[in-house]
Amino acid sequence: MPIRISSSVAKVMVSLVLAGGLFTACRKKEVADTGTNPPSGNGTPKSDEDSLKYLMYNIMQVSYADGGRNTSFDLPTYYWYQQVPKTDPFSSSFAKAEDLLTSLISYPVDAAKNKIDRYSFLDRTGTLSNKLINGIVGQTQADVKGxxxxxxxxxxxxxxxxxxxxxxxxxxxxxxxxxxxxxxxxxxxxxxxxxxxxxxxxxxxxxxxxxxxxxxxxxxxxxxxxxxxxxASSYNINPVLFDTVYTVNSKKVGYFVFYTYASPFASNGAPTTTKLELDRVFNKFSDAGIRDLIVDLRYNGGGSVSTAQYLDNAIAPAATKDKKMYNYIYNDKLSANLSASGLPAGINFAGGGNLQLNNVFFIVSDNTASASELTLNNLKPYMNVKLVGAKTYGKPVGFISFNIAAHDATGTRKYLADLYAINFETRNANNEGGYFSGIDVDHPALDYVDVPWGAATDDNLKGIFAYISSNGTFPAPTPGARMAAPDNNRVALPGALRLNSFKDMVDYQLGKQLQK
Missing domain, CATH: 2.30.42.10 (PDZ domain)
Structure with a gap:
């Protein structure tokens, strides 16, 4: 039986948003807090901020059992926990939990001594989980208006x-x-x-x-x-910005722009706008008899892993049913206790869609991240996958996000924060992954931001249409290297204005497994 998580953890999510549903605390075996908050050395209660630091540290570096309170288990969840030295979460060096987290994630480095973790964070509002699980902007206590x-x-x-x-x-x-x-x-x-x-x-x-x-x-x-x-207003996210069917040299080509990975199903099990829109688009493509598909992820920072799985099942050939979609890689201690935790070793295709595709093209950029990268990487062992645009962001790792709360002496629960600290890496069926510096494209193209969605003058689409027309060859770079001298009035300045989106891969299904 999986180790149970009690009152301090209400859900588990993964930055690669792992599919499906909320990871809610197990209520069959509720563990009461010993006091209002973790005690200090002299036994007096500490602040809510100290509770957050204490629980966050234990979940990452000690054990997730009982929401980080049961330290008799040796089950740290942080992917790179071995590189982090023992730390006092109550140290005066850490005024806030964010200060502690910044310190912890500064230690993991690669072989060249470069910092690895540029991803982990705390969300004190719950806004992100509402967007990813329910597909809703707004309607939370911290973000009512949207x-x-x-x-x-x-x-x-x-x-x-x-x-x-x-x-x-x-x-x-x-x-x-x-x-x-x-x-x-x-x-x-x-x-x-x-x-x-x-x-x-x-x-x-x-x-x-x-x-x-x-x-x-x-x-x-x-x-x-x-x-x-x-x-500002609350609204149901519609992740499909544009869709159409082209005819390229008598070949039917489906195209859609997808900007975020909200889950196909809400916390109450109802289908979200994401599912309804994806079903509409793929039914449209099936009715049109497309043989090539273009998925535009140039501004998609990822989100729920369940959406990546939904997309891959819709795009992949029917022969992929029950074959490996991707593998999880956890830290050594979680990997040695998969049976006890209920964590899966990997995910299989539920069954490919009814499209019979010759090629699938992904338009990508340095804003394409996490669950978006997972989607295209999963398909590479089974299809002719081509990337057009610019190298992706680089995030082959994901979160099991913990909802951290404190309880007072009466058992009243007080939400503190959602912890998103890296918990796993993914690799496809061919063991391909590790793209921390991004995934290279097969054909470079510029993103001219004044070109309307779907216009044939889009630099990305021109390259793809040429490939389809020539039966497998991208156009050679123009002499004089147009890519080296773009029209500055039409090309975005990287990093000039923050994209109002996250770069995540969160798996809610893992939470379900951990509470069984």
Whole structure:
């Protein structure tokens, strides 16, 4: 029987969001806290912050049993726990749990002494789990109102351009389109890029942290598109930004843009908008009889592993049924206790979809991460997979995220934070993985951010269409290397404006296994 987790842990998730459902604390064997919080050396209760530090450290470095309180088990969950020295979580060096976590994840290094863990974090609001599990922006205590559903970036010449809008969001509902230039924010036209200075901070605050904003736009080519007032709102995420079927030299080609991996099923078991949209798109492709598929993940930072599994099962050939989709690699102690913990050694295909594909193309970039990378890596042993765009982010590892809470003497539970600390690595059926520096593309292409979704002038699509037309050859680079001298008015400036998204691979199904 798996080792039980009690009151301090309400769910387990993985940054590679492992599929399916909430990892809730086992209530059959509730373990009462000995006091309001972990005691200090003289037996007096400590603060909630110290409770968070204590439980976080134990879950990562000692044992997850009983939510990190039962230290009689030797079952640390952190993937690189062996490289972390014994640490006093109550040390005055760590004013906050984030300070402790920063210290812990600074120790793991690779053979060249480069820091490995640039991923682990704490979420004190629960906002991320609501997005990934239920597919909802907003409606949490920390984020009641939601957001605008608009993502923008600066170009290399300093212009502020819309990358995309969620169809269900306030921006999407008002018809704001990819490629529009934002010329003024709240009446202020002094918004050109200033390398993280006052302008950039002002724009980030207005777009990502405010409840209301007024934006002026013009379309590519200079036409004035008017001024739009947006109010932050809660909405059901629609991860499909665009979809269509092309005919390329008489061949049917399906294409869709997918920007985030919210789970196909909510915590109550109901299908989310993600599932409904994916089913709609793949039914459309099946009815059209496509033989090539293009999945555009250029802005997809990942999310729920269950979505990666859902996509792979829809894309893979039917012959993959019951074959290995991917393998988990845990730390040595979890690996030696898979039977006791209930953790799986890997995941098999449930059964391929009804598409009969010759090729599957993924459009990727340095924003393509985690569960997105998992999706394409899983298919490589079974299909002709080609990557177009730019090298991916590089995150072959995922989380079993723990929901950490303190209990007072009456047993009242107080939520503290969700811990996302790396717990596993994944490799495909051919044992391919380890892409910490990203996955290289088969054909480089530029992301011209003023090109509408699906336009034949998209540099990525042009390369793919050429490959399909020539039966397997990408076009050679243009003499003079167009890639080396892009139009700075049309190409994003990397890192200029933070993408308002996460880079995650979280597996909720692992939580279910741990509580059986």
């Amino acid at each position: 957001d605008f559903g608009l993502q923008a970036t600066y170009t290399r010449s300093g212009q502020l351009i819309v990358l995309y809008t969620d169809k269900n969001s306030p921006a999407g509902q008002q018809g704001i389109q990819r490629g529009w230039e934002i010329t003024a924010v709240n009446g202020d036209s002094n918004i050109s890029y200033d390398n993280g200075g006052a302008n950039t901070k002002k724009v980030e605050a207005a777009l990502f942290s405010s409840n209301q904003v007024t934006l002026a736009f013009k379309a590519p080519g200079g036409a004035n598109m008017g001024t739009y007032s947006l109010s």
